[in-house]
Amino acid sequence: xxxxxxxxxxxxxxxxxxxxxxxxxxxxxxxxxxxxxxxxxxxxxxxxxxxxxxxxxxxxxxxxxxxxxxxxxxxxxxxxxxxxxxxxxxxxxxxxxxxxxxxxxxxxxxxxxxxxxxxxxxxxxxxxxxxxxxxxxxxxxxxxxxxxxxxxxxxxxxxxxxxxxxxxxxxxxxxxxxxxxxxxxxxxxxxxxxxxxxxxxxxxxxxxxxxxxxxxxxxxxxxxxxxxxxxxxxxxxxxxxxxxxxxxxxxxxxxxxxxxxxxxxxxxxxxxxxxxxxxxxxxxxxxxxxxxxxxxxxxxxxxxxxxxxxxxxxxxx
Amino acid sequence: xxxxxxxxxxxxxxxxxxxxxxxxxxxxxxxxxxxxxxxxxxxxxxxxxxxxxxxxxxxxxxxxxxxxxxxxxxxxxxxxxxxxxxxxxxxxxxxxxxxxxxxxxxxxxxxxxxxxxxxxxxxxxxxxxxxxxxxxxxxxxxxxxxxxxxxxxxxxxxxxxxxxxxxxxxxxxxxxxxxxxxxxxxxxxxxxxxxxxxxxxxxxxxxxxxxxxxxxxxxxxxxxxxxxxxxxxxxxxxxxxx
Numbered sequence: 294x295x296x297x298x299x300x301x302x303x304x305x306x307x308x309x310x311x312x313x314x315x316x317x318x319x320x321x322x323x324x325x326x327x328x329x330x331x332x333x334x335x336x337x338x339x340x341x342x343x344x345x346x347x348x349x350x351x352x353x354x355x356x357x358x359x360x361x362x363x364x365x366x367x368x369x370x371x372x373x374x375x376x377x378x379x380x381x382x383x384x385x386x387x388x389x390x391x392x393x394x395x396x397x398x399x400x401x402x403x404x405x406x407x408x409x410x411x412x413x414x415x416x417x418x419x420x421x422x423x424x425x426x427x428x429x430x431x432x433x434x435x436x437x438x439x440x441x442x443x444x445x446x447x448x449x450x451x452x453x454x455x456x457x458x459x460x461x462x463x464x465x466x467x468x469x470x471x472x473x474x475x476x477x478x479x480x481x482x483x484x485x486x487x488x489x490x491x492x493x494x495x496x497x498x499x500x501x502x503x504x505x506x507x508x509x510x511x512x513x514x515x516x517x518x519x520x521x522x523x524x525x526x527x528x529x530x531x532x533x534x535x536x537x538x539x540x541x542x543x544x545x546x547x548x549x550x551x552x553x554x555x556x557x558x559x560x561x562x563x564x565x566x567x568x569x570x571x572x573x574x575x576x577x578x579x580x581x582x583x584x585x586x587x588x589x590x591x592x593x594x595x596x597x598x599x600x601x602x603x604x605x606x607x608x609x610x
Numbered sequence: 611x612x613x614x615x616x617x618x619x620x621x622x623x624x625x626x627x628x629x630x631x632x633x634x635x636x637x638x639x640x641x642x643x644x645x646x647x648x649x650x651x652x653x654x655x656x657x658x659x660x661x662x663x664x665x666x667x668x669x670x671x672x673x674x675x676x677x678x679x680x681x682x683x684x685x686x687x688x689x690x691x692x693x694x695x696x697x698x699x700x701x702x703x704x705x706x707x708x709x710x711x712x713x714x715x716x717x718x719x720x721x722x723x724x725x726x727x728x729x730x731x732x733x734x735x736x737x738x739x740x741x742x743x744x745x746x747x748x749x750x751x752x753x754x755x756x757x758x759x760x761x762x763x764x765x766x767x768x769x770x771x772x773x774x775x776x777x778x779x780x781x782x783x784x785x786x787x788x789x790x791x792x793x794x795x796x797x798x799x800x801x802x803x804x805x806x807x808x809x810x811x812x813x814x815x816x817x818x819x820x821x822x823x824x825x826x827x828x829x830x831x832x833x834x835x836x837x838x839x840x841x842x843x844x845x846x847x848x849x850x851x852x
Contacts, residue, residue, distance in 0.1 A: 362695070493701075494708055495694070496693060496694045497692055497702070497705060497747070498690060498692035498694075500652070500688050501687075501688060504684065505705065505706075506678040506709045551695045551697045
């Protein structure tokens with residue numbers, strides 16, 4: 294485990310208990326009535342889900358930036374998150390909400406569809422440029438279909454459901470969502486970690502990576518699967534939560550030796566931390582209705598992105 | 611171990627080239643722009659799909675080698691000095707050990723030392739000058755202890771002093787038994803530093819011989835459409851366009 298991972302793990306160890314106690318009602322385990330019930334059935338699953346979703350997004354972002362060799366890459370670029378969102382929106386559009394499993398399952402089907410499209414278009418040649426373009430096309434296609442679903446929503450209720458859901462949140466989630474997402478996110482992370490050494494070799498460009506024995510097609514398949522599982526499962530249970538995958542690797546990179554492989558685990562931990570803290574803040578804020586987590590993170594993310602661009606411009610000048 | 615190409619055809623780039631390269635020698639591949647030099651080098655490195663013909667490494671066909679086995683034998687250095695992340699120099703050089711699945715420190719140190727870049731080991735890759743980067747990237751190749759070094763215009767973007775220094779390092783590698791294959795644009799460097807020169811012209815082999823014969827004024831005029839004269843001083847040749 295490297296230094297960055299240790300730092301993030303330590304911060305998580307502090308943040309997790311605090312997050313369990315924090316909320317519209319602060320819990321004192323000794324005096325609050327039904328404290329065990331509230332913690333075990335409401336706050337703990339929500340916190341664990343925040344960790345799971347954040348870890349998936351963080352590790353996916355780190356792997357994405359490593360693969361595209363671009364610090365501005367975001368897992369959303371691959372079209373997997375928009376694909377998952379389209380799946381979920383389809384479920385909402387047709388009112389398939391009888392079972393709480395249906396919406397996440399539709400989202401997973403959407404993510405799987407986006408992954409299959411990506412693999413079909415770009416998987417054979419393994420070229421980065423083609424792959425990025427394919428991802429953008431899948432993303433904009435899914436985005437357009439989502440917009441179509443919103444504009445043709447059968448009633449105002451469905452429309453507001455869709456729009457609300459698109460701005461991700463962890464409100465009212467239970468252990469069910471945790472059991473759904475956690476195994477997939479974990480498996481996805483294992484695949485991304487396995488892609489690490491190939492990503493390191495890509496630092497010297499694709500021809501050198503291949504000359505070092507990296508099978509770039511296999512690397513791409515690992516990434517599509519890994520990012521599909523981590524991001525797809527995250528979107529399925531929490532909706533669209535942007536910017537985590539973009540910001541987190543930047544926060545962590547200075548703590549590492551900057552090899553992409555060294556960034557994946559710390560980024561998972563940092564992503565978990567960021568989503569956990571952001572979700573706790575959203576709960577504490579004294580607003581009439583709870584601020585959606587997706588909106589909160591975008592409010593945080595966009596200024597950060599601008600700051601990053603300004604800093605990079607200064608670096609180039 | 612020989613590196614041989616037989617009747618090699620690369621779509622629209624190379625037609626029926628046969629050549630056999632010997633270890634312990636510096637072989638220069640020369641030719642005008644678009645002659646197919648880089649494609650030939652990439653094919654010899656096992657990085658291109660060949661349309662027909664075979665490339666053999668020793669007694670094995672390159673296409674049937676495992677990527678890892680191929681990577682252990684052949685070190686490839688492209689023309690672009692891409693280093694996407696600002697990693698420490700030592701970590702970059704360690705990448706050369708990847709085909710072996712280890713990071714043996716003594717070999718990494720030896721490679722750094724061989725290229726006179728030990729003092730840069732803890733520096734960040736993106737803070738290096740062009741000449742330093744070129745040497746570090748060659749050290750990366752050496753760290754893998756390849757039997758072959760295939761480098762695409764390793765002297766491009768280097769000043770004269772660094773060009774000569776890099777050639778000296780490559781000569782040392784060849785003397786240790788490594789087969790060195792270089793795509794070179796500078797005909798005088800090829801003439802003075804290669805043991806053998808392969809001249810490509812529009813995807814076909816125009817010459818494959820000792821430098822004096824392969825790069826004779828007649829061949830240069832025929833292939834580069836430029837009239838030249840070679841001048842000799844103190845055992846070194848200089849190219850004079852007429």
